[in-house]
Amino acid sequence: MSDENESKINEVVIVKRKTIMDAEEFVSIQLKSSDDTIESLLKKAIAATKTKSLEKNDKKLGIQ
Structure with a gap:
């Protein structure tokens, strides 16, 4: 059996979404x-x- 150098990795994932009548922030x-x-x-x-x-x-909102 070999010794492996194992490190602990912490992970954080955040998703923030805000929807209003004419636009969406993500x-x-x-x-x-x-x-x-x-x-x-x-x-x-x-x-x-x-x-x-x-x-x-903002006049650009809603334009695709």
Whole structure:
């Protein structure tokens, strides 16, 4: 039997979706680390999902 150098990898996945009448915001964040704790990864992922709200007067909304 050989000794394997096994490291523990923590993973956090956050999906944030906000739907309003004429638009949809969608953010997906996936973080993996063998150095950071789950708590640290969660804080980083939550900070990364903070988006600027869509403004009603944006003329590009709804155009495909």
